[in-house]
Amino acid sequence: MQVIRDDGTLDPNLDPGLSVDQVVALYKAMVRTRVVDDRLERLQRQGRIAFHVGSLGEEAAILGAAAALREQDWIVPCYREVGALLWRGYPLQQYVDHMYGNAGDPIHGRQMPDHTFSRAHRYLSVSAPIGTQIPHAVGLAWAAKKRGLDECVAVFFGDGATSANDFHAAMNFAAVFETPTIFLCRNNGYAISVPTEAQTATRTLAEKAAAYRMPASRVDGNDVLAVWRAVRAAVVRATQGGGPTFVELVTYRLGGHSTSDDPRLYRDSDEVDSWARADPLPRLQKHLEHRGAWNEELDSDWRKVCDTEVRECVRASEEKPAPALETVFSDVYASQPAHLQDQQARALAARDADREGS
Amino acid sequence: MQVIRDDGTLDPNLDPGLSVDQVVALYKAMVRTRVVDDRLERLQRQGRIAFHVGSLGEEAAILGAAAALREQDWIVPCYREVGALLWRGYPLQQYVDHMYGNAGDPIHGRQMPDHTFSRAHRYLSVSAPIGTQIPHAVGLAWAAKKRGLDECVAVFFGDGATSANDFHAAMNFAAVFETPTIFLCRNNGYAISVPTEAQTATRTLAEKAAAYRMPASRVDGNDVLAVWRAVRAAVVRATQGGGPTFVELVTYRLGGHSTSDDPRLYRDSDEVDSWARADPLPRLQKHLEHRGAWNEELDSDWRKVCDTEVRECVRASEEKPAPALETVFSDVYASQPAHLQDQQARALAARDADREGS
């Protein structure tokens, strides 16, 4: 499904009817996400942060979905969706602090970069193991239903995750118990080096929903309005007691899997170039210009604003110290048991002895 | 799909064309399986064996499939398919010895009853964890393919197993790597107390194959010729390089889940009665009588033969001693490591000390 035509006009039958301001806000969020991404990638190259996993080329899939959800709806992320978290107002400074694992990092440098979360923004915690978040989204939605709350839960995962145990269990439970869950499969063409064609024998990932008798749709994931439309439809179904929906967002990972990856080893540049021509940002920009709501000047100004913002955050983050060593030993349990008190005491002693030593 | 009509005649369009002798052999094997089942159930009631999990009502699904396979094809069992193993000539005495876990048990009483296997009969080992055997069947078939052997692999599992991790992984790998695997799903209506309708939101289990783009068929599992036909078709496809097939065998568990179960707690007798009218044995018997190849006298004679045979085996089994205590400590590794030599020595010493004690 595609809403934004190549000439920038909208398919009148599919136009979800967002106001210009809404679309401009979406576009700005997509640009901001990309600018932040770009800065973090440079920082990693410069060895100033350890790692980054970005969303280059997938911004429409991520932001379009985030925008289609309501404030009370939950987002259960994979690891490329920080754009959705920022869309909900998560402070950029806090995100950058997390990227540095410094004293400002809400989790005290306990996880790798890009492992964000925020209860205030109804955004669960990023976890590295593929697929584990999918049953959480079902349980979360199930709980909302049991507690009679008007909430639904959108969970992001990749094409590769459809092969995981947790995908199968989660899809089955959601369908059997009719939980208000929206399965957002970012089919970006690859699971690291493994192309989607090698991940499954099916032609599409939407086909997989049939095994659970779950309604499914497949949309152009680089068309932010098509994404918005499909996800909003799923929200409506979920809130009307229609149960779960599977949405395949067909997109492409324009960058490497992460800063640790070298995609040249497994895909050729022609493929990347052809997808670059389907980049969601220019497509939306064209539409906005067509609507007379955007132009080059506004664009470069906005990019500058975003870049300055992130540079400011980086500067601030680099001045912050490491988290206290004590933070290694807290939050394992609600209260610290004796064995962790011992271990913490010994770790602090070792650290101090060391300092004297050196 | 149904081949044997209610009047005992065959649907000419679907008749797989088995000879009378072949069908009689099948019928006799089904009866033998049931007689053995019945005897073992009684023995458990009498406290002479610890446990039994039977196949009452599912004999057509099991024997029809076994008969459709070729000698060189492998069977990967769930736990109700001993009928298929006996069909391949496994000695009944050995099976009964296993049921007693005595010195004649090939695995020295290391597993619960009904955990059979036989390399000679190309029949893998029954394992209690649901679904774990399914990826084995895929790997086994994959190996045969890699080694250029004309073998295919049929794996049995239940309706409940379709919810397991291993089912999802195995179906996906089989489809992606086009292994000669035949997925035989015995849909007997229940996973212990959970009806198939509560196991999945789909109307059939065959639908699940769509998630892997795997060809699937759904047949009357109480019609031994329909089962034979579907499984043989899958064998042909597999051996012609057509890859895996999913076959749903629609049947019903007329008995309890196992001798530990009490089905009255979760299903009413009307349901059982209506399925009892679809019992595969009378249906096949009627067909054979129609063919003039069978009658009441032959039937009761054969049942007597089977019953005497199993009683003989039971008598012999009950005279055999327990396996040697040493067998607890062997076969953990190819050769016994030091720590197990120690533990064995201590166990034997404890046992002897005990004997003196008492």
Next chain:
Amino acid sequence: MPEMNLVQAIQNALAVTMRADPDVVVMGEDVGKLGGVFRVTQGLVDEFGADRVIDTPLSETGILGTAIGMALHGMRPVSEIQFSDFIYPGFDQLVSEASKYRYRTAGEFHVPLVVRTPYGGGIRGGQYHSQSPESLFIHTAGLKVVCPSNPFDAKGLLIASIRDDDPVLFFEPKRVYRAIKMEVPEEVYEVPLSEAKVVRPGGQVTCVAWGAMLYEAYAAAEEAAQHGVDVELIDLRTLWPVDLDAIVTSVQKTGRFVVVHEAPQTCGFGGELVARVTERAFVHLQAPPRRVTGYDTPFPLTHEREYLPLARRILPALIETARF
């Protein structure tokens, strides 16, 4: 006060907690109409309905993974794993998710989940209906592990576990389910976690056990007394975080330590206790600590009574340790 066996006490603990707290739900395979294969949840679906006593599809990944999601929302799910031998398909959700969620969100999210599961041998269950996998979970930081030995403790510990804000593995000694009865209060009460209990005071040898093996250790201790060996027996009740002080205090007195468990010896919890006791009470030790455990083999069927560390294997260990 009514008499209850272990099954009834656990059933009662679930019922009283569910009455008091609508956020408590029970989920698992066959927990509804059937009441579980051991009938522990029998009757609950009649009182609380299928929305709170949930028969799930056959997926431990789903049972644990969706329960974690419910817990993240603030509910208090009690998941049943039919046999602890079948917990492995859901192992990842416990080890990678439930155990680490609080840590990786600095407490912003936590997982008040209880996983009930029957464990252990002695019911002719063979390889896959007899296992005792507790040490795998004790090794996993962020999980708590509880194992009651009697109906009174079982009810109090289960209520405490459900009210606890961290994920708890609740191992039920299936061999004890209907073996003993005792008086259990009808009302709600807690037996605090991480408190061991001296069930038999003694001065010469400290013996630690839990669950079904506690009775074997007790029998062995009584018999040891006939041989003039005075054993102090401790019921651990909560395996992790363990009440190490209770053990060390006793060993400082006796100078001798024997630990008993069904699980295979190697990397079982016994080894950890021996190591901690040796580290904390080395100078008091007058004999090598001893482990009486299952063997390092899969769990057998016919010879399960030889495999299990029953009284007849514990007794010589107690006497030899005392006389070392």
Next chain:
Amino acid sequence: MPEMNLVQAIQNALAVTMRADPDVVVMGEDVGKLGGVFRVTQGLVDEFGADRVIDTPLSETGILGTAIGMALHGMRPVSEIQFSDFIYPGFDQLVSEASKYRYRTAGEFHVPLVVRTPYGGGIRGGQYHSQSPESLFIHTAGLKVVCPSNPFDAKGLLIASIRDDDPVLFFEPKRVYRAIKMEVPEEVYEVPLSEAKVVRPGGQVTCVAWGAMLYEAYAAAEEAAQHGVDVELIDLRTLWPVDLDAIVTSVQKTGRFVVVHEAPQTCGFGGELVARVTERAFVHLQAPPRRVTGYDTPFPLTHEREYLPLARRILPALIETARF
């Protein structure tokens, strides 16, 4: 003789074994064109083709479960788990199936499977790219566990593991992958399993380590010498079945024992070794055995060097044990 780092030695071991035996295949996520995320399998697909160097879908259950099936047919699959932190989705296949198949078929079937997986910290991998789960597999009867510390041993141990008829977990210290180079023969050779190696003879304290921590223990031992403490350092190489005699012989000489590992302390392999040493060499022990290990928390990122049992934490343990 060519110089190789750990990555090259393992790559070479796979190549020479695959040339010699058509039944050896390599399978896992990204092992083909990409050559694995650590490039260990780089180039193999070019030499052996996609049928023997198999990029699988993203499923550890599938990678291990189908490999077991291949092994049951007589092949010798080498499965790669991209990080040992991600082995849990396939845990059931290893613990319930691979480990028990020989036992439950009295040897009629067996599973010659090798599971290669990078483990351990020190590469800024945080919670899910740093774990050391060896004790979970050591606890599981029927599995062998190997962990090389250097290129020469890695090649010989991997070849021995592939030729071994039992399932082997082969843990690769990712921190060492490119950290050291040494001469490694081009030809096929084995380093026998279950043989530990004394890498530094000494008389006062026995120190046991493996994998990446061996280098930390070595550095600490050298520094201890400056303080007049003479440490005997043993590289375990195979963790299970363990070469206990090598350890006990050394402890009988030194009377002192220190074990080092990255995994969390509780129910880690160190506790098992302390227990066995205490049982076997109690009368020789002149100081409490010590464990220098990871802490009982998830693996942190920023403070990973504080979390790891590096030389600066091992040294005081050696000295205090020697001077106890």
